[in-house]
Amino acid sequence: MTGSTTNRAWGGRFTEGPDAVMARINASIPFDKRLWRHDIAGSIAHARMLGETGILAAEDAQALVEGLSALAAKWEAEGVPEDPALEDIHMTVEAKLAEMIGPVAGRLHTARSRNDQVATSFRLWVRDAIDGHAQALVAFAHILIDRAEAEAQTIMPGFTHLQVAQPVTLGHHLMAYVEMLLRDIDRFRAARARLNFCPLGSAALAGTGFPIDRALTAQLLGFDAPTANSLDSVSDRDFALDYLMAATQCALHLSRLAEELVLWASQPFGFVTLPDAWSTGSSIMPQKRNPDAAELVRGHSGRILGLMTGLAVTMKGLPLAYSKDMQDDKEPLFEASDLLEVSLAAMAGMMADVTFMRERMREVAASGFSTATDLADWLVQAKGVPFREAHHLAGRAVRAAEAAGVGLAGLSADALAAIDPRLADAGSAPLSVEASVASRLSQGGTAPAAVREAVAAARRRLEALA
Incomplete structure (x- = not known):
């Protein structure tokens, strides 16, 4: 069945609205509303630039900035509304801004496209996600370092092929994971450095004829500089893949440590006792203490790897410039970020609280x-x-x-x-x-x-x- 109204963003070209299924497959507001803070930040920077360059009258630019700030405060308190007719968070911001400040909201989209707008908001979100993961990795590394120092003389078996190979110290074993985490931090920092260029001003794909100041916009948003090529700017998702590859490697490291906790907590090993807070019981066997948190972290690594692979396959055959396939770029990152965040928190909690059975380790x-x-x-x-x-x-x-x-x-x-x-x-x-x-x-x-x-x-x- 065909809809009866046209989309307010692009309806001038069409006489009929989208089919219900088309509307459903096209709308991304249910998931991309997570970008609302970043979209508003990008829009504020864009409005300020339009005012500074004289493209917009100063009073119009000021009205846009104040309206966007008020909208951010409102959504911070009440949450973001979902209107499928508005398709995505970017059109939702513009529509709700118009309800607040009137027709002047229509000037906000001057000299930009949703293509460069989306790319900018997404980069800002990924940058924040990286910063959050890096902070969590540093905190986790400190936990492992503290435990390693305390166990510097604790003897445990070193394994190859899961066979006892040579004696090592538990502190040395834990420091191996610290090295992995430090490399993870480096990978995330390198991904952040590569993404920190601003696409805003690239417009749909060819740039714009307005006398914009891209350097100012980049500066206002904390980017190092504008991106260099408008075609690449709107179609590049290397930064998303960089993030997912770093997240995958980090998740694999967490999974290896989780696997060791699962083995060590088993009766044949008996190397550790996990606290009640990080264990579960059995519905039928009252003696069981299951390392479910560690097992879930191990499972999350496979999901994150799959998300990285999925986006890589999505991007592998896309011609320049933007294609709607790229709408599927966000959900993998959102899911990976959530999984990695909880995995890091769980591993940090387990390693802070785990009890090492030193006598058993030395015996083996x-x-x-x-x-x-x-x-x-x-x-x-x-x-x-x-x-x-x-x-x-x-x-x-x-x-x-x-x-x-x-x-x-x-x-x-x-x-x-x-x-x-x-x-x-x-x-x-x-x-x-x-x-x-x-x-x-x-x-x-x-x-x-x-x-x-x-x-x-x-x-x-x-x-x-x-």
Whole structure:
């Protein structure tokens, strides 16, 4: 069925209104109303520029600025109305402004298009989202750094292939995630730097014949400069993909830590106890303490990855300049932002409150002959044995210890000498887990002293970011 009224924004070209399904698929106000603060900010800057350049009379520009400010205050208190006939937040702002200040509101759209208006509002929203995530990442990194410093001497198993490999310190393990978060902050900051150019003034695609001042508009909105090409300005969504790629990488890091919490909280591991606030029970098994928050964070990472992929596929075949496909650019970012925000908050809460079971961690770290590499290294350093031969001898020692039912440190001097005379005094090798981790003093190593150095360096890096 065809509508009976034309759209007030573009109805001059058409004699009939849109079909009901067309109206439904075309309207974006249900989701893009989240841009209202950014659209109003962009409109205020545009109105001020129009007044400064004399394109609009000073009193008209002032009326627009005051009306937009009043509209912002009203919506801050009452919320944003949804009128599908107005299609999107941009037309809603203009229509509601007209209700407040009258026909002068119609001058607001002078020298701009919805194309550059949308691109500007969206960039402002993404910039704010990035700033919020960066702040949350810094706070989370501080939590991990504090826990790492407290656990600098706590022994735990280091794994490869999920098999006990070598003993490490819990502080070192936690600092690995701090490094990931610092890279996430860098990625978001780089994405912010690339997006911080103002499309406003590009108009529909070709620029405008009005004597606008794009540098002034960019300055008023906190951008570094205007964008350089009007065609690119209205069709570019690299900044949205940059955001989603940074969000995806961050979510993958959170997912890895969440997975470790899930494993560590299980009875076979027993490395951590999650507090009640971050666990749930079972509807049938009263003994259960399920790490649901960690599992949900792990699940959110897959959704964020899917959102990034979806927008990339949307953009892959679009010709210049604007196409309506781009209306689907916002919901993926809105959803990804919400998911990442709650994931960061949940992981920060869990890692602040989790209890580490130190004795259990040390017990597992000492299993599986985890100091065999230390024995091989000792042969190289103390006896001058080539590493491949040392590796072979250490393997024979492991086999002997396994047969005797003891750890490497439990082998007698006679048993070691029977393997090879050069092993007779291997009791001086760092075969305990404590001696093993203490010896790993290389930069970036797991020794408690190295962990404390890494903690101090990470704090300096976070201070520099602030």
